[in-house]
Amino acid sequence: MAKENCIISLQGVCKSFGNTTVVDDFNLDITKGEFVTFLGPSGCGKTTTLRMIAGFETPTEGKILLNGEDITKIPPYKRPINTVFQRYALFPHLDVYDNVAFGLKLKKIPYEATDKKGNQVTKFRRLTAKEIDAKVAKALKVVDLEELENRDISTLSGGQQQRVAIARAIVNEPEILLLDEPLGALDLKMRKEMQIELKEMHKKLGITFIYVTHDQEEALTMSDTIVVMKGGYIQQVGTPLDIYNEPVNAYVADFIGESNIYNATMVGKKQVRFLGHVFDCVDDFPLNEKVDVVVRPEDVILTKTEESKAKSGELLGKIATKIFKGVHYEYVIMVGKAEVVAQDTKEREIGDIVKIEVEPANIQIMQKEVTSNVFSEAWIDNKNRVMISEFPFECDVTQLLPGSHIDEEDYLIGKDGKVYDLDDADVIAEIDLADVEVSDIENEEALSGVIVDTVYKGDHYQVMIRTELEEEFIFETMYTWNVNDIVWITVPKEKIKLKLKGDIKKYVKE
Ligand SMILES: Nc1ncnc2c1ncn2[C@@H]1O[C@H](COP(=O)(O)OP(=O)(O)OP(=O)(O)O)[C@@H](O)[C@H]1O
Ligand SMILES: [Mg+2]
Numbered sequence: 001m002a003k004e005n006c007i008i009s010l011q012g013v014c015k016s017f018g019n020t021t022v023v024d025d026f027n028l029d030i031t032k033g034e035f036v037t038f039l040g041p042s043g044c045g046k047t048t049t050l051r052m053i054a055g056f057e058t059p060t061e062g063k064i065l066l067n068g069e070d071i072t073k074i075p076p077y078k079r080p081i082n083t084v085f086q087r088y089a090l091f092p093h094l095d096v097y098d099n100v101a102f103g104l105k106l107k108k109i110p111y112e113a114t115d116k117k118g119n120q121v122t123k124f125r126r127l128t129a130k131e132i133d134a135k136v137a138k139a140l141k142v143v144d145l146e147e148l149e150n151r152d153i154s155t156l157s158g159g160q161q162q163r164v165a166i167a168r169a170i171v172n173e174p175e176i177l178l179l180d181e182p183l184g185a186l187d188l189k190m191r192k193e194m195q196i197e198l199k200e201m202h203k204k205l206g207i208t209f210i211y212v213t214h215d216q217e218e219a220l221t222m223s224d225t226i227v228v229m230k231g232g233y234i235q236q237v238g239t240p241l242d243i244y245n246e247p248v249n250a251y252v253a254d255f256i257g258e259s260n261i262y263n264a265t266m267v268g269k270k271q272v273r274f275l276g277h278v279f280d281c282v283d284d285f286p287l288n289e290k291v292d293v294v295v296r297p298e299d300v301i302l303t304k305t306e307e308s309k310a311k312s313g314e315l316l317g318k319i320a321t322k323i324f325k326g327v328h329y330e331y332v333i334m335v336g337k338a339e340v341v342a343q344d345t346k347e348r349e350i351g352d353i354v355k356i357e358v359e360p361a362n363i364q365i366m367q368k369e370v371t372s373n374v375f376s377e378a379w380i381d382n383k384n385r386v387m388i389s390e391f392p393f394e395c396d397v398t399q400l401l402p403g404s405h406i407d408e409e410d411y412l413i414g415k416d417g418k419v420y421d422l423d424d425a426d427v428i429a430e431i432d433l434a435d436v437e438v439s440d441i442e443n444e445e446a447l448s449g450v451i452v453d454t455v456y457k458g459d460h461y462q463v464m465i466r467t468e469l470e471e472e473f474i475f476e477t478m479y480t481w482n483v484n485d486i487v488w489i490t491v492p493k494e495k496i497k498l499k500l501k502g503d504i505k506k507y508v509k510e
Helices: 046-054 096-106 129-142 158-170 188-205 216-222 240-245 250-256
Strands: 006-017 020-031 035-039 061-066 081-084 108-114 120-126 176-180 208-213 225-230 233-238 260-268 271-274 277-280 290-295 300-304 316-324 329-335 338-344 353-358 364-367 372-380 385-388 391-394 426-432 437-439 447-456 461-467 472-477 486-490 497-500
Touching: 006 046, 006 208, 020 046, 020 208, 020 233, 035 046, 035 216, 046 081, 046 176, 046 208, 081 158, 096 129, 096 158, 129 158, 129 188, 158 176, 158 188, 188 208, 188 216, 208 216, 216 240, 216 250, 225 240, 225 250, 233 240, 233 250, 240 250, 250 260, 250 290, 250 364, 260 338, 271 290, 300 329, 300 338, 329 353, 372 472, 385 426, 437 472, 461 486
Parallel strands: 035 208, 035 225, 081 176, 176 208
Antiparallel strands: 006 020, 006 061, 108 120, 225 233, 260 271, 260 290, 271 277, 290 364, 300 353, 316 329, 316 353, 329 338, 372 385, 372 426, 385 391, 426 497, 437 486, 447 461, 447 486, 461 472
16 A cells, blocks of 8 residues: 555565566555655666656566556656656757757647537647747746856756756646756765755655666665665655664665774573673664674764773773865774774874773664674684684685685785785685584584584574684584583584785785
């Protein structure tokens, strides 16, 4: 059921090209007069969705309703919808007036007439020059270009050209205006100005805007509603505030702004552990649940201290970088191998030791489906092993550079013969739950830990092991294991997937 005052309703819309599905089960109701933004990275299906609304593409499945009526099969020119494209597609040989008037000159409008036999019939006529004049003048006024009517397109700035493109779309008085990255070609300053102007036009015109961008700031400042997309799916729909403050998952949190995102574990009632530290929080999740935690940089509280003065239970970090951002400084603080981004109006120095605190309410906790073990603070040692929880696991580092091999001195050799020294390289190591091998027989060559949790998942158990350094491994098993038992963990060399943090070029050997 479409909601009240709904102008456009997409219901189970899918679009495939060949075997590739690029929009999947898209469900969205847009209210009359709303400013809706589709936000997502390149290739996530924004333009395709817009083109289906405009009628340039037909959904493979599902339907699109306009004011309650199915328009899925109606051609574009019969829809009260106009599009502004990223490339303005203006006619360079025509002036501003003629560019805006172009569509109107071709337009035929219906009128009722009586034919020779006295029957009522619908006839079509073109708009008169006077009518066209009036419509063009009105559109140019909205985009603030009245003065430039007779200018050649080629003499206009990018921003002015974009305004002409908008005028050309609104001159048809559409019910819905689609804007596909309309500001993408403008420089930052011009883009900011046009953002404000577009917002004002939206207010003035009172029509529905569906806007596409991959710029989260643009989406946050302009929209009533943001639709965050990824890989053809809707991730979250909400107001800018909702999406910023209550992202439904780590993807949205990461996409919507500068954030600290950590793998974390619930370790007590309203207590969550990340950065090797236990924080109080306000969300109550089951004990030992693996969660994602988001902390906004503006919510990190810093206090200068010294290592020698630190009390137990305090989380300390060392300032690694500092950037002045106008009103505040942005710091990257290292806590072991993990980074914390913080904003603070106080100036601090690189190398300063700071105490890090976060108010419980500012720790956003999100449920997470654990599908693999991800160790985001792993690194490579001088024998090309990956260090997880300070324990060296044999692994295949050639996966970090396609076509590479290891020479007899343990250097990584690229296809092109370049030599890389991966000693101390920071990596993310991933191990599938099924690839963690666990034994209760003591093994000096394995990493030991204690079983802290076991959950029955319908046809198998998910068991959590915690190491002495409080790293957690989850594995799947058909057997029951006992909490508090000590176990030894091994992982087959080829089952550890590695991703380099940063560029491999950093490790070229001089
Ligand atoms: N006509 C087509 N035939 C085959 N594949 C297509 C076609 N149109 C789009 N695609 C594919 O569909 C996916 C989604 O494309 P779409 O243009 O909707 O992405 P987008 O979110 O608008 O990205 P961008 O931000 O780069 O504009 C892409 O992988 C694209 O290559
Ligand atoms: Mg696009």
